[in-house]
Amino acid sequence: MTSIFWHRRDLRIEDNAGLYKALSKSTSVTPIFIFDTTILDKLPKNDQRVIFIHQEIGRLKKEYRNLGSDLRVEYGIPTELIPAIAKEICATAVYTNRDYEPYAKKRDLALFETLKNSGIAFIGTKDHVIFEKDEVLKNDGGPYTVFTPYSRKWKDSLNDYFLKSYPTERYSASLTKQKQNDCISLDAMGFSSEQHVEFPAKVFPTQIIKEYTEKRDFPAISSTSKLGLHLRFGTISIRALARVAVKSNETFLNELIWRDFYQMIIHHFPHSASDAFRPIYDRIPWEHNEAHYNAWCEGKTGYPLVDAGMRELNATGFMHNRVRMVVASFLSKHLLLDWRLGEAYFAEKLLDYDLASNVGGWQWAAGCGCDAAPYFRVFNPHSQQEKFDKEFIYTRKWVPEFGTPAYPQPIVEHSFARLRAIERYKTALNEQ
Numbered sequence: 001m002t003s004i005f006w007h008r009r010d011l012r013i014e015d016n017a018g019l020y021k022a023l024s025k026s027t028s029v030t031p032i033f034i035f036d037t038t039i040l041d042k043l044p045k046n047d048q049r050v051i052f053i054h055q056e057i058g059r060l061k062k063e064y065r066n067l068g069s070d071l072r073v074e075y076g077i078p079t080e081l082i083p084a085i086a087k088e089i090c091a092t093a094v095y096t097n098r099d100y101e102p103y104a105k106k107r108d109l110a111l112f113e114t115l116k117n118s119g120i121a122f123i124g125t126k127d128h129v130i131f132e133k134d135e136v137l138k139n140d141g142g143p144y145t146v147f148t149p150y151s152r153k154w155k156d157s158l159n160d161y162f163l164k165s166y167p168t169e170r171y172s173a174s175l176t177k178q179k180q181n182d183c184i185s186l187d188a189m190g191f192s193s194e195q196h197v198e199f200p201a202k203v204f205p206t207q208i209i210k211e212y213t214e215k216r217d218f219p220a221i222s223s224t225s226k227l228g229l230h231l232r233f234g235t236i237s238i239r240a241l242a243r244v245a246v247k248s249n250e251t252f253l254n255e256l257i258w259r260d261f262y263q264m265i266i267h268h269f270p271h272s273a274s275d276a277f278r279p280i281y282d283r284i285p286w287e288h289n290e291a292h293y294n295a296w297c298e299g300k301t302g303y304p305l306v307d308a309g310m311r312e313l314n315a316t317g318f319m320h321n322r323v324r325m326v327v328a329s330f331l332s333k334h335l336l337l338d339w340r341l342g343e344a345y346f347a348e349k350l351l352d353y354d355l356a357s358n359v360g361g362w363q364w365a366a367g368c369g370c371d372a373a374p375y376f377r378v379f380n381p382h383s384q385q386e387k388f389d390k391e392f393i394y395t396r397k398w399v400p401e402f403g404t405p406a407y408p409q410p411i412v413e414h415s416f417a418r419l420r421a422i423e424r425y426k427t428a429l430n431e432q
């Protein structure tokens with residue numbers, strides 16, 4: 001049987017569940033990757049993630065060639081390209097790993113229908129998460145919307161089966177032997193190849209995981225894995241990471257569970273990709289203040305921890321989790337700007353940007369998410385600074401003019417902003 005394996009969020013051969021299934025069930029598998037114009041057309045032309053993907057596709061191509069095969073790389077619209085390639089090589093099945101974002105689900109459903117009409121199977125597999133869709137549900141059969149009971153059930157449901165590795169190398173003889181096309185250049189797709197940021201290395205974070213509980217909240221030390229980018233594009237297997245976390249650090253495991261949780265939320269509640277999970281929060285009348293928004297983006301709010309975080313993001317495409325919480329709370333509460341503005345800015349800048357986790361994090365901070373902090377709890381940027389960057393080491397790294405006359409005065413006063421936010425939220429939520 002001839003089939004196609006379509007790589008998407010899973011840019012690796014080893015321990016790839018969908019690829020394993022395709023190889024074990026077929027005699028000839030053509031692996032493909034598509035630079036999807038529907039997605040690319042919306043991105044800035046110097047998008048650093050496109051450079052990362054392009055590099056990883058080059059690596060993947062080499063790995064397939066070392067196995068006597070090749071990765072076919074296309075540029076265009078997947079719902080048109082996949083059926084055409086399937087027809088060209090007489091494939092009877094197309095395999096892929098499932099993606100839970102609303103755009104991906106819609107695209108996959110359309111593709112499923114088109115392929116079905118031509119007698120071709122479209123087969124999805126779970127690979128991106130440990131538990132998907134309906135595997136961790138409340139006792140009444142509904143999806144969880146609160147993290148703590150979800151994580152408890154997640155841990156109770158876990159056994160070796162969910163963490164096992166998929167030894168794709170065992171079936172590498174099933175890969176097509178045909179040489180495929182060369183990879184399209186970034187230039188030909190209209191993207192710049194100028195790399196402005198360093199991509200976090202794919203290093204297994206054994207030591208970091210060990211010390212994670214004590215160190216993870218301090219942005220001045222390199223105490224988190226920085227694997228978000230690799231998990232997002234599947235250059236590392238979530239099962240491989242979870243296997244280590246389960247054995248060595250529950251705090252780290254909990255973070256991986258948050259990732260599963262948000263994937264499950266976006267799957268069950270697709271409206272939350274653009275609207276507040278709790279619709280009543282969409283009544284809040286936001287401020288429209290371009291000067292405040294620009295000061296936030298540029299890291300010039302006069303709040304050192306906020307400014308350091310935004311400048312770290314602008315310079316590296318990364319921001320420490322603790323600081324993400326602080327800057328998100330600052331935008332949505334202190335400045336009372338619509339959380340969607342911040343979400344969109346992160347979406348443009350974060351290397352590890354992932355719709356489900358980003359929307360989840362933003363709605364958590366703005367108070368409108370599924371398991372959000374109550375609206376009246378407003379992060380105090382000064383006490384966050386005191387707790388997590390007391391010596392201003394992280395702050396000075398990113399804001400060198402801090403403490404000099406060149407550093408801006410606060411754009412809003414903390415006590416005023418806190419009371420204004422609580423009042424605004426309270427009034428909007430109590431309106432009939």
Ligand SMILES: Cc1cc2nc3c(=O)[nH]c(=O)nc-3n(C[C@H](O)[C@H](O)[C@H](O)COP(=O)(O)OP(=O)(O)OC[C@H]3O[C@@H](n4cnc5c(N)ncnc54)[C@H](O)[C@@H]3O)c2cc1C
Pocket residue numbers: 216224225226227228229231255256258259262319320321322324325328346350352353354355357358359361362365
């Ligand atoms: C406002 C806001 C926006 C965010 N946007 C994103 C985003 O676009 N993409 C993203 O992957 N994470 C996002 N997060 C979650 C978290 O900040 C990042 O996953 C983490 O900082 C990435 O750094 P790391 O890889 O060193 O994480 P580590 O601390 O080493 O954690 C390991 C992995 O666990 C997962 N993880 C950790 N914390 C969370 C969390 N709270 N929610 C979901 N997954 C988590 C990530 O995949 C991460 O790579 C956001 C958080 C907030 C508050």
